Amino acid sequence: MRRNKYSVLFLLFLFGLGLSFCPMPAQAAEATLYFSPSSGTKSIGATFTVGVKVNSGGDVINAAEGSIGYDTALLDVVSVSKGGSIFLFWTTEPGASGGVIKFGGGLPPPAFNGSAGHIINITFKAKRAGEARVNFNSGAVLANDGKGTNIITGMGSASFTLSAVQIPPSKPESPKEPAKPKEPDYNKPVIVSLTHPDQDLWYKEAGAKFKWELPKSVVGVSIAFDQKLSTDPGPASDGLFSEKTYSAKEDDGVWYLHLKFKDSARWGTIARYKVNIDTTPPLPFEVKASEANIGERPELSFKTTDELSGLSKYLIYIGSLDRKAHELAPDKESFQISGLSAGRHTAIIIAIDKAGNEQMATVEFVIKAIDAPLIDNYSGELKSSDNFYAKGTAIENGLVVIYIEKDGRQIATSSARSDANGKWLYIHDDKLPNGRYSFWAETRNDKGIRSEPSEKHTFLVSPPVFTMIGDFVINYFTVLVSLLFLIILIILIIFWIIFLIRKKLKKETKEIEEILHRNSLEMKKIIDTSFAKMGATKAAQTKARAELKGKVDENEKKTLKEIKDVEEILK
Numbered sequence: 140m141r142r143n144k145y146s147v148l149f150l151l152f153l154f155g156l157g158l159s160f161c162p163m164p165a166q167a168a169e170a171t172l173y174f175s176p177s178s179g180t181k182s183i184g185a186t187f188t189v190g191v192k193v194n195s196g197g198d199v200i201n202a203a204e205g206s207i208g209y210d211t212a213l214l215d216v217v218s219v220s221k222g223g224s225i226f227l228f229w230t231t232e233p234g235a236s237g238g239v240i241k242f243g244g245g246l247p248p249p250a251f252n253g254s255a256g257h258i259i260n261i262t263f264k265a266k267r268a269g270e271a272r273v274n275f276n277s278g279a280v281l282a283n284d285g286k287g288t289n290i291i292t293g294m295g296s297a298s299f300t301l302s303a304v305q306i307p308p309s310k311p312e313s314p315k316e317p318a319k320p321k322e323p324d325y326n327k328p329v330i331v332s333l334t335h336p337d338q339d340l341w342y343k344e345a346g347a348k349f350k351w352e353l354p355k356s357v358v359g360v361s362i363a364f365d366q367k368l369s370t371d372p373g374p375a376s377d378g379l380f381s382e383k384t385y386s387a388k389e390d391d392g393v394w395y396l397h398l399k400f401k402d403s404a405r406w407g408t409i410a411r412y413k414v415n416i417d418t419t420p421p422l423p424f425e426v427k428a429s430e431a432n433i434g435e436r437p438e439l440s441f442k443t444t445d446e447l448s449g450l451s452k453y454l455i456y457i458g459s460l461d462r463k464a465h466e467l468a469p470d471k472e473s474f475q476i477s478g479l480s481a482g483r484h485t486a487i488i489i490a491i492d493k494a495g496n497e498q499m500a501t502v503e504f505v506i507k508a509i510d511a512p513l514i515d516n517y518s519g520e521l522k523s524s525d526n527f528y529a530k531g532t533a534i535e536n537g538l539v540v541i542y543i544e545k546d547g548r549q550i551a552t553s554s555a556r557s558d559a560n561g562k563w564l565y566i567h568d569d570k571l572p573n574g575r576y577s578f579w580a581e582t583r584n585d586k587g588i589r590s591e592p593s594e595k596h597t598f599l600v601s602p603p604v605f606t607m608i609g610d611f612v613i614n615y616f617t618v619l620v621s622l623l624f625l626i627i628l629i630i631l632i633i634f635w636i637i638f639l640i641r642k643k644l645k646k647e648t649k650e651i652e653e654i655l656h657r658n659s660l661e662m663k664k665i666i667d668t669s670f671a672k673m674g675a676t677k678a679a680q681t682k683a684r685a686e687l688k689g690k691v692d693e694n695e696k697k698t699l700k701e702i703k704d705v706e707e708i709l710k
Contacts, residue, residue: 169196169336170280172205173295174273175255177339180300181265186217189263189273189297191242193225193256194336197350198282198290202245203258204231205278205294211238213271213301217262225256233259239276250283252352254331254412255338265301270470273297295337326354326407328398338413341448341494346386347414349396353381359401364394371409372397391417391447417448417494426488428504434534434584436476437504441488448493456487464489480589481508511590512539512563512580520599527567527598529578533557533590538583541565542592545576557582571600652702659695663688 175190193203203226209216216235219242226244233242242259265271275294282288333348353360359376364385383396396412424443431437444450450469456462457479467474476486483505490498512533521527533539535557543551557563565580577597582590666687 174297201250201283202281204243207240328410330412420496421445426502445492
């Protein structure tokens with residue numbers, strides 16, 4: 140608890156310094172924690188040292204912490220040293236306990252910017268043969284931006300082959316003169332590669348780009364790029380520049396950039412940066428599928444190597460590259476197929492080396508289907524109150540899956556287990572609605588391999604007899620009532636139409652009667668006027684007038700009589 144308190148106070152102290160020296164926010168960087176070396180072969184009982192380093196990704200950092208796990212069955216930690224570390228203060232003192240190594244430290248401004256910042260050294264002892272892996276469980280790299288931004292984007296891993304073969308001790312050498320003390324570094328460049336940021340990893344990009352800071356005192360730069368570790372770029376200046384790009388024409392292998400600065404006094408110490416280039420994929424290989432019996436799945440066998448960076452892993456796709464891949468370690472040489480149904484399939488195996496180059500091979504194989512189940516008996520017709528059942532034979536101790544559909548739509552899927560003699564019985568738990576159904580079955584063995592579907596059968600679900608009679612009576616009564624209602628409605632409509640016609644005729648009859656009476660009066664007046672103009676005697680006119688009026692009256696009476704008869708009918 141006290142150490143955590145001091146850790147927080149120390150980080151706050153570093154953030155305060157970052158605020159003083161870096162008032163502007165830093166751009167997002169890609170810092171990484173990694174091991175150096177990250178691989179190798181060690182003998183049983185030997186000790187070896189692995190360095191923990193940080194690549195700031197081109198940004199300035201002021202703190203880092205991490206938790207490292209290792210295989211305690213294969214390795215023992217002899218010591219954890221912070222000698223030569225870039226950190227001056229420690230929030231978590233480096234140490235190992237229970238298979239975990241922890242550290243946490245920092246430094247004040249101007250802090251650190253570089254690709255190979257040394258943090259701690261871990262000395263391991265090989266206990267027994269095997270492939271010992273060392274991994275980061277967690278980690279953080281904090282930018283010197285006044286906020287403590289965690290800019291870590293990756294954490295490396297290491298793998299060491301522990302061999303049972305003892306390396307014989309070297310013969311004692313004759314005494315030699317004491318070696319001269321190494322001259323301290325002078326004006327040594329700090330090189331960063333934008334294309335190959337980790338000197339212990341392999342890359343498939345041949346073109347390499349490097350950067351370094353150019354101090355103001357430098358008046359010349361000498362540079363060389365080759366496959367020799369100890370090359371001196373020479374005493375002649377190649378110019379004054381802070382970056383260099385080499386085109387993608389270099390051969391595969393290990394390359395070194397050699398760089399030194401010249402100031403007004405002399406040439407400085409040579410800095411070297413290692414680049415591991417592997418553009419060649421693993422060797423072509425063949426995949427074979429073993430012959431599998433009915434109900435079995437085949438096993439795939441394959442093997443290839445990579446002559447430079449070495450294999451990283453295998454990816455296995457079954458059927459399509461769109462599906463999730465099965466990942467295998469590089470030392471695996473076979474893969475047991477699982478989870479596939481019967482039929483023809485294609486397997487795609489991709490071998491990937493440590494630089495990311497790929498080599499692909501494919502193979503086709505067939506999973507033979509098991510025998511389809513037989514349906515011996517089933518409910519051909521049943522009432523809606525009954526349960527559907529089916530029985531038959533299949534492979535012994537197999538899973539029989541029943542599919543039920545109606546109107547072309549699957550409505551139920553259930554299963555039953557066959558016994559040691561292959562007999563099975565299925566009873567549907569739920570009641571089925573009325574209608575016609577179809578069903579079929581398939582078998583699956585203990586490996587999940589399916590059979591072909593059985594023959595389809597149909598069955599009918601109908602209601603009980605009393606329900607059918609009741610439905611018939613109800614339907615007949617409904618039709619009868621509906622028909623009677625329709626007849627009454629038609630009769631009412633007819634009477635309504637007759638009523639309207641009678642009303643209309645009465646009105647028209649009265650109008651005819653009035654017009655006839657009015658016309659008779661007019662005719663009588665015309666007769667009187669006409670006889671008055673005639674030259675006959677008055678007595679003759681009177682007689683003729685009387686006769687004509689009599690005829691008009693007679694016609695009017697007859698016509699009125701007919702109209703009255705019509706009115707009587709309409710009453």
